[in-house]
Amino acid sequence: MKVAIGSDHAGIELKKEILSLLTEMDIECLDFGTDSPQSVDYPDFGEKVSKEVSTGKVDRGILICGTGIGMSIVANKVPNIRASLCNDLFTAKMSRLHNDANILVIGGRIVGKDLAKEIVRVWFSTQFEGGRHANRLNKIKLIEERFIKHGL
Ligand code: RB5
Numbered sequence: 001m002k003v004a005i006g007s008d009h010a011g012i013e014l015k016k017e018i019l020s021l022l023t024e025m026d027i028e029c030l031d032f033g034t035d036s037p038q039s040v041d042y043p044d045f046g047e048k049v050s051k052e053v054s055t056g057k058v059d060r061g062i063l064i065c066g067t068g069i070g071m072s073i074v075a076n077k078v079p080n081i082r083a084s085l086c087n088d089l090f091t092a093k094m095s096r097l098h099n100d101a102n103i104l105v106i107g108g109r110i111v112g113k114d115l116a117k118e119i120v121r122v123w124f125s126t127q128f129e130g131g132r133h134a135n136r137l138n139k140i141k142l143i144e145e146r147f148i149k150h151g152l
Helices: 007-025 042-054 069-075 090-099 113-125 132-150
Strands: 002-007 029-030 060-065 081-086 103-107
Touching: 002 007, 002 042, 007 029, 007 060, 007 113, 042 060, 042 069, 042 090, 042 103, 042 132, 060 069, 069 081, 081 090, 090 113, 103 113
Parallel strands: 002 029, 002 060, 060 103, 081 103
Antiparallel strands: none
């Protein structure tokens, strides 16, 4: 399993914690920044990580900003991305079971480090259920393809 991770300035502390957890979990991780507390624009980092996932260069992604909202909006603009904002354990589990989420987004100003680490553990250990949920994901894929082909 190979993972791309990125954050804005509001997510750097949590990103460090998650990076060390992923190392403990034997998950290879590519860090796309940011690395300093200097204010940056989350779309720049969200796009980089989402592209890695979208093109299959990595298996999954993790994005962190202050609330997780901005990164979710950005990531879900990129084809093939199913980004889920998970600031609690139930959502983390369901986003894998029902949505086959391929990018985990966490709000660095909302979730403490211990809960965030548990969210990461649950998210990586839960498998997609498939079945009727796969049909729904196919419908989402068709919407994406329609907009790419025909525009609005
Ligand atoms: C940055 O101040 C903040 O707006 C950003 O981290 C994020 O919360 C946006 O959704």
